[in-house]
Amino acid sequence: MVKKGFPSFGITQCGTFVAALKNYNLPDFVLTLVAKDCNSDLLERGRIDDRLSSMNDAALELLHKVFVDCEEDEAGKYAQYRFFAYVSSMYHKCEVVVNETIPGKSKKNHKIPIAVLHNGMYIAVGFNKPNGHAVSKKDLKKFYDVVNDVKNGEHGTQLVDAIFGSSSGFKGEALVELEKLSKMREADPENKLNFKTANFENRIYSVTKC
Known part of the structure; x- marks a missing residue:
């Protein structure tokens, strides 16, 4: 059952991001930097998919842009x-x-x-x-x-x-x-x-x- 007011596509999209990102060699310090940038929580230890799942939508989206889509931003x-x-x-x-x-x-x-x-x-x-x-x-x-x-x-x-x-x-x-x-x-x-x-x-x- 989906919580009221929480769109189901949001859950699916985050799940998709985690599924893609867990296959990348993401160093702990980079996850920490991204979490800080996006005001996100981050599990200190555990499996990579659990740690990724602990991050907020903004952090997961940023990681996906950086490592999966290889996008660029003006600030570099x-x-x-x-x-x-x-x-x-x-x-x-x-x-x-x-x-x-x-x-x-x-x-x-x-x-x-x-x-x-x-x-x-x-x-x-x-x-x-x-x-x-x-x-x-x-x-x-x-x-x-x-x-x-x-x-x-x-x-x-x-x-x-x-x-x-x-x-x-x-x-x-x-x-x-x-x-x-x-x-x-x-x-x-x-x-x-x-x-x-x-x-x-x-x-x-x-x-x-x-």
Whole structure:
């Protein structure tokens, strides 16, 4: 029996969203971020379908737009959620933090959109360009400089991966520049860093190691 005043299609639609979303690898921290954005409840533990079912309509609809329909929004938040989930999927049993402030060797505090820790040490950092023009040479040079500063600081000794994601593509000269900067490090094995670009197109990320 359907409760009075509660449309039956609402139940069906939410059930459909849960059925679709439970097949996706949705990291806990992304569910938490979406729940917070949508003022939704979220079961702390349990099966993924139970946790999804505990979320409100707005949160489920947002998750469906982001991960199933791969929609974009003007603010670039949808693309950011996808990038966070993508980075997280590469590092199992690691701690993932977002909007982390990490000091570099220069003593400057760098705000890192997503960072991965293993045994309390940073092993990967990620930046993302969710919208706007294609990633430029200037964008990747700044990315390299920030990562290099973090790597050379006391918190970056275990840092091995640096990923730059984009939903707007990359300019050819930008990729050439990052590859050139990356190759300059190869002479020093202790200072090695894997620079990767991840281009989101046709619903998937294509990764290139520079």
